[in-house]
Amino acid sequence: MGASCARALAVAGARVTVVRPPRLAGEAWAAAAGMLAAQIEAGPEEALFNLGIAGRAFYRREAAALTDSTGIEIGLAQDGILQVAVEEAQVETLKAKVAWQRQQAQRADWLDPTELEEGWPWLRAGFGGFWAPEDGTLDPIGLVEAFLADTERRGGHIVEDRITGLWREGGRLMGGLGEQKRHPADAVVIAAGAWSGRLDHLPRPLSIEPVRGQMIALDWPKGARSVTVYGDHCYLLRRGDELLAGATMEHAGFATAPDPAAMADITSRLTTIYPAIAAAKPGRQWAGLRPGTPDGLPIIGPEPRLDGLWYATGHGRNGVLLAGITGELIAQGIGGEPLPEELRLVRPGRFWDW
Ligand code: GLY
Numbered sequence: 001m002g003a004s005c006a007r008a009l010a011v012a013g014a015r016v017t018v019v020r021p022p023r024l025a026g027e028a029w030a031a032a033a034g035m036l037a038a039q040i041e042a043g044p045e046e047a048l049f050n051l052g053i054a055g056r057a058f059y060r061r062e063a064a065a066l067t068d069s070t071g072i073e074i075g076l077a078q079d080g081i082l083q084v085a086v087e088e089a090q091v092e093t094l095k096a097k098v099a100w101q102r103q104q105a106q107r108a109d110w111l112d113p114t115e116l117e118e119g120w121p122w123l124r125a126g127f128g129g130f131w132a133p134e135d136g137t138l139d140p141i142g143l144v145e146a147f148l149a150d151t152e153r154r155g156g157h158i159v160e161d162r163i164t165g166l167w168r169e170g171g172r173l174m175g176g177l178g179e180q181k182r183h184p185a186d187a188v189v190i191a192a193g194a195w196s197g198r199l200d201h202l203p204r205p206l207s208i209e210p211v212r213g214q215m216i217a218l219d220w221p222k223g224a225r226s227v228t229v230y231g232d233h234c235y236l237l238r239r240g241d242e243l244l245a246g247a248t249m250e251h252a253g254f255a256t257a258p259d260p261a262a263m264a265d266i267t268s269r270l271t272t273i274y275p276a277i278a279a280a281k282p283g284r285q286w287a288g289l290r291p292g293t294p295d296g297l298p299i300i301g302p303e304p305r306l307d308g309l310w311y312a313t314g315h316g317r318n319g320v321l322l323a324g325i326t327g328e329l330i331a332q333g334i335g336g337e338p339l340p341e342e343l344r345l346v347r348p349g350r351f352w353d354w
Pocket of ligand 1: 033035041213246247290316317318
């Protein structure tokens with residue numbers, strides 16, 4: 001999120017410094033699968049549906065420019081995401097989702113079990129599936145590298161230090177307090193993921209807690225046609241020669257050590273969409289800490305009680321999808337442009353009336 005905000009601010013002509021800590025275990029971006037599941041993983045009650053669609057569109061618009069500018073590939077694949085109905089009761093819900101999304105001018109389809117078997121014979125077709133042909137994936141590591149490289153190319157600075165809190169004097173925001181030095185700035189964007197609420201001298205508590213997501217990787221089944229698929233609280237996708245699968249949703253503090261029970265849980269859920277996983281050799285396992293908020297929506301925008309302070313955090317399961325668009329919105333806001341009405345839902349002051 002920070003890399004995206006920095007790049008968007010640099011594009012807008014701001015003087016930008018990214019202050020990033022040495023790599024921390026569990027940073028969500030580095031652990032993420034990289035799905036652009038705007039239609040599959042719409043927010044609660046579809047509240048942020050349009051923001052998710054705009055988030056996905058950002059990458060279509062910017063992927064080539066990022067690569068041209070930096071030489072770094074972000075691995076954008078716009079080849080659809082499938083959600084299999086693993087129980088009959090899901091069929092009507094998913095068909096209703098197709099209808100609703102078409103009303104929103106999005107492409108969405110219902111594929112019956114025969115169509116799934118013809119397309120992907122190695123999957124369990126279940127009761128059919130919801131098909132979002134314009135959803136896709138990207139490589140989050142490449143994306144962050146490209147955002148940072150483009151920021152530097154545009155004159156921005158990347159500094160390694162651990163920010164411990166805001167630097168405030170006499171009610172004014174002066175910048176950030178690092179372990180090594182103070183970092184002066186006219187505006188500060190908090191984009192510290194699951195660690196955002198741990199900063200000192202915040203004007204009010206920031207309701208962000210880590211929600212751990214454990215992932216596993218196996219060999220991609222030889223000869224199997226690529227696809228990204230959701231099942232019952234699980235998903236799988238292809239990256240290179242690996243099959244990545246996840247992810248748990250756990251409130252376990254900042255612990256990131258792999259947990260054999262999570263491996264068993266992910267594997268057992270995946271058998272409902274990919275039966276051959278039962279015989280697959282266990283592979284890598286890792287965890288990321290999503291920044292979770294009380295209502296499951298991100299926190300994007302200015303702090304009403306402290307001029308110059310901005311938030312771009314709390315994106316939960318949607319960090320990759322929303323990173324690009326969040327950066328653009330933050331750059332617009334800092335540049336003095338009005339923010340869209342839809343951002344009312346994610347305004348920073350919504351948790352407090354004190
Ligand atoms: N967006 C997928 C996850 O958070 O697991």
